Amino acid sequence: MKKFLISFLLINSFLIANTNDFSIIIDKPFDGSLYDITEDYDRKISAIGFSKSFKSSKNPTNTYTNAFDFLENVANSHGSQMHLVKVDNEANINISKVAKLQKFNEAVALVKTPSNGYFVGGYTLDGSLLLVKLDQYGNIISSQSFGTNNYDRMNNLILLNDGGVLAIGSSTTTRSRNDNLFETGLGLNDIYLTKFSKDGVKLWSKKYGTSYDDNGIDAVEAKDGSIIVVARTSYDTYKNITLMRITENGNKIWLKHYKNELTTMPYKLIRLKDDNFLLSLSQQNSMHKEQIRLIKFDIQKNIIIDKEISTSYSSALKDIKEFSNSNLMAVGYVRDSYNTDALVMLLDSQLNMIHQEHYGDENFDMFNSLDILHNSQIVAAGINTSKTSQESNMWIVKLNPDATMVQLSTKTSSFYEQLIKLFEKEIELKQIQIKKDLSIEFIDKDLYFSIGQYNLTKKQKKFLDDFSKKFIPFLKSHQNIVNTLEVNGHTSSEWGNLGLTYTYLNNAKLSMNRSYAALSYIFKKQDTLTQEWISKIIKGTGFSYSKKVLVNDLEDKERSRRVSFKILLEK
Numbered sequence: 001m002k003k004f005l006i007s008f009l010l011i012n013s014f015l016i017a018n019t020n021d022f023s024i025i026i027d028k029p030f031d032g033s034l035y036d037i038t039e040d041y042d043r044k045i046s047a048i049g050f051s052k053s054f055k056s057s058k059n060p061t062n063t064y065t066n067a068f069d070f071l072e073n074v075a076n077s078h079g080s081q082m083h084l085v086k087v088d089n090e091a092n093i094n095i096s097k098v099a100k101l102q103k104f105n106e107a108v109a110l111v112k113t114p115s116n117g118y119f120v121g122g123y124t125l126d127g128s129l130l131l132v133k134l135d136q137y138g139n140i141i142s143s144q145s146f147g148t149n150n151y152d153r154m155n156n157l158i159l160l161n162d163g164g165v166l167a168i169g170s171s172t173t174t175r176s177r178n179d180n181l182f183e184t185g186l187g188l189n190d191i192y193l194t195k196f197s198k199d200g201v202k203l204w205s206k207k208y209g210t211s212y213d214d215n216g217i218d219a220v221e222a223k224d225g226s227i228i229v230v231a232r233t234s235y236d237t238y239k240n241i242t243l244m245r246i247t248e249n250g251n252k253i254w255l256k257h258y259k260n261e262l263t264t265m266p267y268k269l270i271r272l273k274d275d276n277f278l279l280s281l282s283q284q285n286s287m288h289k290e291q292i293r294l295i296k297f298d299i300q301k302n303i304i305i306d307k308e309i310s311t312s313y314s315s316a317l318k319d320i321k322e323f324s325n326s327n328l329m330a331v332g333y334v335r336d337s338y339n340t341d342a343l344v345m346l347l348d349s350q351l352n353m354i355h356q357e358h359y360g361d362e363n364f365d366m367f368n369s370l371d372i373l374h375n376s377q378i379v380a381a382g383i384n385t386s387k388t389s390q391e392s393n394m395w396i397v398k399l400n401p402d403a404t405m406v407q408l409s410t411k412t413s414s415f416y417e418q419l420i421k422l423f424e425k426e427i428e429l430k431q432i433q434i435k436k437d438l439s440i441e442f443i444d445k446d447l448y449f450s451i452g453q454y455n456l457t458k459k460q461k462k463f464l465d466d467f468s469k470k471f472i473p474f475l476k477s478h479q480n481i482v483n484t485l486e487v488n489g490h491t492s493s494e495w496g497n498l499g500l501t502y503t504y505l506n507n508a509k510l511s512m513n514r515s516y517a518a519l520s521y522i523f524k525k526q527d528t529l530t531q532e533w534i535s536k537i538i539k540g541t542g543f544s545y546s547k548k549v550l551v552n553d554l555e556d557k558e559r560s561r562r563v564s565f566k567i568l569l570e571k
Contacts, residue, residue, distance in 0.1 A: 021437075022398035022406040023359075024091050025384050028052070032083065032394045034381035036110040036369045040136070043374065044094065045087050047381040048110040048120055049394055050080040051098055079104025082122055082130075084138050087396060091408055097138045105130055109157035111165055117141065119165050119200070121157030129154050129167060133200050142200050147171065152192060156218050163198030166227065170215040171207060191216035191231045191242075193250060206250045209233070210257055214242060218269040220277065222299055226253060228277055230266045239263045241281065243301060256301050265290075267318045272296070273326060276304060278351075280330065282316035283308070290314040290335075294351045307351040312554070315343055319369045323376065323401070327354070331367035331380045334358055342367040342382055342395075344403045353552070357403040361387045365395070376401050404437040412438065412569060415478065422474055431463070438567040449561040451494055454513035456521055468522045475567070476533060484568040485538045487522075489515030492557035493545040504544055512542030518563045 026032065030052030037047040082105055086095035099105070107122035107130075116136040123129050129147040134140060154169040171192035190207040191214050197203055208214070212235035219229040222245075229244045241264055245253040258264075263284040270278050276298050282290040292315055296305040313336045320330035326349035334343040341358040342365045348354055359365065363385035370380040377398055384395035398406040419434050426432045431444040442448075446459045456464070475482050489511035495503040519540045523531060548560040 022091050022408050024087060024093070024396040025386075026051075026085060026093070026096065026394040026396075027386075028393070031080075031392045033383045033392055034083075034085065034368065034394045034396065035106075035108050037379050037381035037396065038110055038112055038371050039373050039379070040086070040112070041116045042136075043089065045371075045379050045396065045398075046095075046110060046118065047085045047369075047394070047396055048107045048118075049083055049085075049381070050106040051083040051394065052080055079125055080106050082107035082120060082132070083394065084110075084118075084120070084134070085394060085396065086138070091398075095138050099132075101130075103128070107132075108154055111157055111159045113198075114163060119157060119159075119196075121154050121165070121167055123152065123154045123169070127151035127153070127172075129169065129194070131157075131165070131167065131196060131200060144200070144202075146194060146202060146205070147192070153215075155216060158219055158221070160195075160221050161225065164203070165196050166219055166221075167194040167196070168192075168216045168219045168229065188213040190214050191229060191244070193219070193229070193246075195248075195250065204250050208244060208246075208252060208255065210242060210255075217266045220269050220271045222271065222277075223275045224299075226299070228269060228271075228299070230269045230279060232264075232266055233257055239265065241266045241279075243279075243297075245299070245301075254301065264293075265316070267316060267332070268320050270320060270322065272322055273324075275299075278320065278322075278328075280317045280320050285310075290316050292317055292332075292345075294320075294347075296351065305351055309345075309351075309353055310552075317343070317345060318367065321370055321372045321378075323372060329370060329372065329378050329399075329401075329403070331370045331382070333366040338362075340364045340366060342380070342397075344378075344380070344399060346401075346403050355403055356550070357399075359397065359405070360384065363387065363390070364392065367395075367397075377406060378403075400436040402436060404435045404439070407437060407569065412436075415481070415567070415569060418474070422470055426467070432467075438569070440565040440567075442562050442564065443559070445558065447562065448558055449514060451492075451557075451561070452510065454489075454510060454517050456517050460518075461521065464518065464521055465525070468525060471565075472522070472526060472530065472534070475537075476530060479533060479537075481570050482537060482567060483570045485534070486566040486568070487515050487519040487538065487540050488547075488564045488566065489513065489518075489540070489542045490547055490560055490562050490564065491543075491545045492548055492560035493555060494557070507544040508542055510542075511544050512540070514561075514563050515540040515542050 028051045032051035034047045034049035040046055082099045084097045087093050103124040105122050105124045107120050109121040111119040118134045120132040128145045129152050132143045148171050151172040154167050156168045158166050169192050170189045172189055190209040192207055194205040195203045212233050215232045217230050219227050221227055225248045227246050231242045233240050233242045240259050242257045244255040266281040268280040279295045281293050283293045285291050292309040294307045297303045313334050315334040317330040317332040322328050328347040330345045332343045334341050339362050341360040345356045346354040365384050367380040367382040370378055379398050382395050383392045385392050416436055433441045433443050491507040491511045495506045549556045
């Protein structure tokens with residue numbers, strides 16, 4: 001078992017965030033990503049992933065006349081290194097450390113230790129597995145590489161009840177007839193499990209699987225100490241799943257392969273509060289779009305609930321956690337023809353979708369992991385790609401239990417409660433809905449716009465009169481903390497059969513006209529002094545159909561034709 005001498009170097013990071021949103025983007029010179037996230041015992045947040053690193057050439061002063069000599073000199077000079085990030089509740093980065101290992105590597109999982117430190121699991125890019133133990137400040141306590149002589153890869157690291165950890169991944173076989181079963185394995189790739197004690201001592205390593213290509217994805221410990229493992233099994237043109245149950249010593253109890261003709265990818269396996277298990281996977285439909293599928297089963301592999309959540313776009317849930325009330329929060333991605341967004345989804349105990357939100361810019365954004373905090377808020381980690389760059393960045397966000405973004409201002413909670421009290425009557429009459437991110441949605445059907453229209457109706461004007469008589473004085477009384485008032489116009493996706501350019505631009509213009517109609521109507525009703533103040537904070541925006549209202553992932557066109565408000569507070 002080879003030991004690596006690892007030195008984590010503290011490096012400077014800079015924070016890019018919306019004025020109010022708890023959204024942290026750690027932007028490095030090259031690609032980066034976060035794969036796992038957890039709450040520390042001091043209530044701070046830690047996440048692990050990788051950032052790219054470059055090594056100087058072996059002989060920087062040499063002059064080369066042969067291209068092959070030059071390529072040999074710079075070979076293996078750049079790659080990824082595991083990266084630990086720790087942030088506080090004010091979105092300040094307290095720790096940002098990158099490992100300098102002999103071999104380039106990526107970290108995939110972060111597990112808390114009783115001393116508020118961490119076990120970090122990962123793999124080197126040439127096929128070894130890694131287990132690193134850190135203290136609460138990110139300093140190395142111990143590190144080791146392990147695995148077979150073949151190409152190994154870790155997909156997850158889970159905490160066991162005895163304080164030890166289990167590494168889950170895959171190992172490539174040699175296919176030599178002279179090797180024993182452990183060395184050759186069962187198929188092209190095998191499920192590869194390694195168990196460690198709470199002190200990081202390796203207890204056992206074993207291979208499992210079918211005669212096909214198996215890749216261990218995730219595992220979870222059952223109440224009785226046995227372990228349920230999920231793997232992806234590939235053969236011919238099929239990609240399906242395999243479930244397995246083993247004892248705490250790694251002895252196989254049962255293995256069940258689920259074969260069908262639909263390409264299936266397992267992502268996450270958790271144990272629920274009722275001691276049953278929940279598997280999150282994606283499954284391609286007949287249109288070759290990934291669809292979310294959730295399967296609840298018991299320890300004897302009996303299926304209790306099998307739920308498919310059909311979506312308009314390809315989507316998957318890469319991580320899922322259970323609240324104390326048995327609702328579930330999940331994160332992943334949603335992908336259309338143009339870009340990929342981070343997906344957040346709230347589900348009830350019967351696996352019905354309650355609500356979903358999409359986050360990110362116009363390129364590639366994804367959440368890989370989440371954790372539920374002590375106060376029922378959620379933190380998620382993943383990848384963000386800015387509008388002006390092709391490089392991926394490490395990304396941390398904090399969300400409310402309703403999937404809206406947490407606001408950084410400490411005044412937000414009190415402000416939200418005051419808004420709820422102010423519009424108690426309107427909320428009770430189901431005219432408006434106020435979210436914790438201080439956005440106000442009109443939900444009364446009399447307040448929606450007709451197709452293609454932006455002029456206000458009599459009912460809309462009457463409501464805006466009553467609404468603004470309370471809303472504007474309230475904002476003005478808090479002008480010392482109000483930074484921006486957004487008036488946002490929205491449309492449904494009409495003009496949808498006339499090409500993307502025509503459809504988008506017409507809806508963009510219509511949404512801006514709706515925003516202007518509401519903004520100007522309220523503005524003209526104010527006295528001169530109030531107008532002078534409002535002009536400094538108000539902002540009209542047209543979102544076209546990018547934030548259309550979805551019900552069971554289908555567009556509700558009537559409810560999408562609306563205006564909404566959002567308040568941004570000073571930090």
